Amino acid sequence: MNIESIAKIVAELKAYGNQTPSVSSDIELSVCIPARNEAQTIWKTLTALANQLSGDKAVPTQLYEVLVLCNNCNDDTVELCKVFQELNPEFPFYIYVTNNPANNNVGAARKVLMDLASERLTDNGFIIMTDADTIADKNWLHSFLKLQTEPVDLVCGQIIPDMKGLNTKAKKNLFENRHYLDLVSRLESEIYPQQSDPWPRHSHNSGPNMAVRNLVYKNIGGIPPIACLEDIALYQKVISSGYAVKHAMEPMVTTSCRSSSRVPGGFGSQIQNWSASKTENVEGYAKLRERFTAFAEIRQYYSQPFEELLNSIGHRLKIQKQMLRSLIEKHHSSNSLVIYLENFLEDHSPWNAAHPNINIAEAIHELEDHFSVFSQTSKIYSSARSELSSLKRSM
Secondary structure, eight states, X not given: OOHHHHXXXXXXXXXXXXXXXXXXXXXXXXXXXXXXXXXXXXXXXHHHHHTOEETXXXXXXXXXXXXXXXXXXXXXXXXXHHHHHHHOTTSOEEEEEEOOTTOOSHHHHHHHHHHHHHHHSOTTOEEEEOOXXXXXXXXXXXXXXXXXXXXXXXXXXXXXXXXXXXXXXXXXXXXXXXXXXXXXXXXXXXXXXXXXXXXXXXXXXXXXXXXXXXXXXXXXXXXXXXXXXXXXXXXHHHHHTTOOEEEEEEEEEEEEOOSSOSSTTSHHHHHHHHHTTOOOXXXXXXHHHHHHHHHHHHHHHHHSOOHHHHHHHHHHHTOOHHHHHHHHHHOSSHHHHHHHHHHHGGGOHHHHHHSOOEEHHHHHHHHHHHHHHHHHHHHHHHHHHHHHHHHHHHO
């Protein structure tokens, strides 16, 4: 879907009845929910948002709003939203409806809604993404309000899967996948740390729980209106542009694990594979260590370009020096190059031949072994420092 079509739909929705509320400078959070045939789930989603707390009191309604785009629905989603609105007149909830066939994927729907929200917020406000099958923790909005004062531009919150209805195989594979990703995130924090995103942190960066600073959203041209993985594309655009990202332990949501995938390659597709007991091959410890070390050297090279660093990066990633120089000239920052390489290396034959992916259970075992040794070494150093301090005090 092109940008002109999206702008046209945004203009149409702004004129939709009298639903568009007047803009208030007090609004700090705008929650955006694309909904297509979500009659089975959206009531619970809205109920959780209407009961948000800050301590033991309700979050002040002047600080936030909830925008729902009912996109080409042919069930009772629109009617349920209207009933909820009537029953909760104090809840800052606004319904938009489009039956425009051009708005035919979740990426386009998110962009339409987030562009609407962007026009309504100050530059410092957060545009928050979530889904109509997702239940926010009772302190969800309060957590974003606290994070708004921190020097971060994109917040990725924790996503807890609702595993009701999953078979045993799917539950096992889901747990294994999440455990692996958390171990990878810990290793990345150890080798290639980010000042805005220290450990402990999680590994989730997708649509059910993400917030972007409005000025940043404008500067990067908004979320890409693509058919799937639009949330990951936004995440990568923010990092490539040099903005600060934080994988915060709070805020938290619970999202459904429905296996009826609405988009190819989405979470539903993963659930289908896990339910069929299809195991994954992933990066093992050695491959991850080489990749993260190379990324750390790339960041160092952009600060102090030494030939030895260039040689090391090329050797680690199996990229010829001439190509590496060309990529460095093309990418204005280390962040931009790292995001490019994360995608490039997936299909880079020399890299994958040198470091073949391995079974996820084996990769988990390798990473757990690393952190077990790392933890024991830390204890030894800590004990030695304590003994040294005691000796100094006794002298």
